Amino acid sequence: MTETFYEVMRRQGISRRSFLKYCSLTAxxxxxxxxxxxxxxxxxxxxxRIPILWLHGLxxxxxxxxxxxxAHPLAKDVVLSMVSLDYDDTIMAAAGTQAEAIxxxxxxxxxxxxxxxxxxxxxxNQEGMSCIIAGKxxxxxxxxxxxxxxxxxxxxxxxxxxxxxxxxxxxxxxxPTHKAIKTNKPIIKVPGCPPIAEVMxxxxxxxxxxxxxxxxxxQGRPKMFYSQRIHDKCYRRPHxxxxxxxxxxxxxxxxxxxxxxxxxxxxxxxxxxxxxIRWNEGTSFPIQAGHGCIGCxxxxxxxxxxxxxxxxxxxxxxxxxxxxxxxxxAAAVVGTAVAAHAAISAVKRAQKKENx
Amino acid sequence: MSSEAHITRSEPSVYVYEAPIRLWxxxxxxxxxxxxxSGYFVGSPLPTMSGEASDHYLMGYIRFAHxxxxxxxxxxxxxxxxWMLVGNSHSREIFFPPFFSPGFWSGVKHELKWYLFMxxxxxxxxxxxxxxxxxxxxxxxxxxxFMIFTGFALYGEGTGPGSWSHNLFSSWIIPLMGQSMxxxxxxxxxxxxxxxxxxxxxxxxxxxxxxxxxxIVSSMISGWRNFKDDGKIDDGR
Numbered sequence: 001m002t003e004t005f006y007e008v009m010r011r012q013g014i015s016r017r018s019f020l021k022y023c024s025l026t027a028x029x030x031x032x033x034x035x036x037x038x039x040x041x042x043x044x045x046x047x048x049r050i051p052i053l054w055l056h057g058l059x060x061x062x063x064x065x066x067x068x069x070x071a072h073p074l075a076k077d078v079v080l081s082m083v084s085l086d087y088d089d090t091i092m093a094a095a096g097t098q099a100e101a102i103x104x105x106x107x108x109x110x111x112x113x114x115x116x117x118x119x120x121x122x123x124x125n126q127e128g129m130s131c132i133i134a135g136k137x138x139x140x141x142x143x144x145x146x147x148x149x150x151x152x153x154x155x156x157x158x159x160x161x162x163x164x165x166x167x168x169x170x171x172x173x174x175x176p177t178h179k180a181i182k183t184n185k186p187i188i189k190v191p192g193c194p195p196i197a198e199v200m201x202x203x204x205x206x207x208x209x210x211x212x213x214x215x216x217x218x219q220g221r222p223k224m225f226y227s228q229r230i231h232d233k234c235y236r237r238p239h240x241x242x243x244x245x246x247x248x249x250x251x252x253x254x255x256x257x258x259x260x261x262x263x264x265x266x267x268x269x270x271x272x273x274x275x276x277i278r279w280n281e282g283t284s285f286p287i288q289a290g291h292g293c294i295g296c297x298x299x300x301x302x303x304x305x306x307x308x309x310x311x312x313x314x315x316x317x318x319x320x321x322x323x324x325x326x327x328x329x330a331a332a333v334v335g336t337a338v339a340a341h342a343a344i345s346a347v348k349r350a351q352k353k354e355n356x
Numbered sequence: 357m358s359s360e361a362h363i364t365r366s367e368p369s370v371y372v373y374e375a376p377i378r379l380w381x382x383x384x385x386x387x388x389x390x391x392x393x394s395g396y397f398v399g400s401p402l403p404t405m406s407g408e409a410s411d412h413y414l415m416g417y418i419r420f421a422h423x424x425x426x427x428x429x430x431x432x433x434x435x436x437x438x439w440m441l442v443g444n445s446h447s448r449e450i451f452f453p454p455f456f457s458p459g460f461w462s463g464v465k466h467e468l469k470w471y472l473f474m475x476x477x478x479x480x481x482x483x484x485x486x487x488x489x490x491x492x493x494x495x496x497x498x499x500x501x502f503m504i505f506t507g508f509a510l511y512g513e514g515t516g517p518g519s520w521s522h523n524l525f526s527s528w529i530i531p532l533m534g535q536s537m538x539x540x541x542x543x544x545x546x547x548x549x550x551x552x553x554x555x556x557x558x559x560x561x562x563x564x565x566x567x568x569x570x571x572i573v574s575s576m577i578s579g580w581r582n583f584k585d586d587g588k589i590d591d592g593r
Contacts, residue, residue, distance in 0.1 A: 327548025
């Protein structure tokens, strides 16, 4: 029998008092009613930890980097111990054959009853040769583990959408989890590059506590963190409503902390919790640091053109296009044609009158 | 209204545009004007305001104008669809062009010739001429539907999950088009589509009013189509 969360925490030197604090804060973070703190505590005291296999495909490890910085009341090492993280090649002690053996061991021991967390994605071109783990294409490892797991967490924009390695023309055909695997397992997407640390730990906590996914939206993201835009809760929103904008970086507006909309902030089109939870123990987030949101938790953000322009680049009509340039040109062409047509019509009409 | 050469001839008139259609036309035109201007300034805001945020609400007012006009356009369009069901035969024209009638396509051909200065006389129509009908149907009706759907999908982003516009539009249109930015881009294209339609529509209405054999502009005010000569009416298509 594996240890319960509570046993692990006590072993780590966490007092019962801190443990209960953690439970109530987690309940609050998940937007649950106060009585759920007790339920979380009870679950953590009694349930064996569900093992997690954390696989790494084509990625930059920013999800892992974010995850280990979770600033919940409990220290990060407890968050890591709390999760029975059986395999995570980046941070596990074992290496090589020993490490890979753990995957088979977990599959044998907990077949159909462990969580697969995917960081990064699998390239499909050249039979997956662009990403090799332990001498085999990552695609094979992913499919093998996905077949036996209970559910899948797609960490970050790589696993959720493809991210920069899938940028046009996507030479390796880097493919997000839900499109790469052959089995049909429930998938929760936690997009972001990286996702917010507290969002990651909260999602894990929720799944382990309630043994089910939190409520998901149509795109498979947890509603509690991805149902509102950065813009909706941005502390610079009053400047947007007032019409006060940074026109260019280092102007007076930038110094005064005006809205970054005109320098390309993607806050109005990005669903994430950065403007409420923020980063690094709630210290700051990009907009607070004076740079617009780049929309890293949105599908295709890497292919939408400049991070410093509001409109998406449109390449079908030339190198430097966007909806307003293309539409404005079309309107100008039509307007000119109309003017020319009117002139010819007037001449024709004058001729007709002369003849009459 | 008619040129001097025609003054002695009789001028038959037909009641084409019923009052609700005329009212809707002008309300809709005004809504599109407000939507175009305010929408452009939502996408490309005016130069920044100085001072304290509490002193101004410029973007708030521009967005309010956009949303209010959007609602008016939606309600008007629903009313227009209702009138399509209960109004006279002309009220159905722009929704159901007679694509399968060969006469319709020969009418389109003749109308193209007329606009390319290859035909001496335009034909006479009580309602829209076939080319106008095609433009109305594809540029206007579908353009309106597209803008209403994408527009309220974007509106639902602000009102949030659980609101009617989010449930009805945002929840499926945003994933369908990719993400929020894609819907914005398409909504921008839609604006230019409608602007191009408006340029052509206004030009042709005025031109036909002057050069064709029937009244156009005044008909959308009075409802009556006046013919400038008593030649055969080519409605048969």
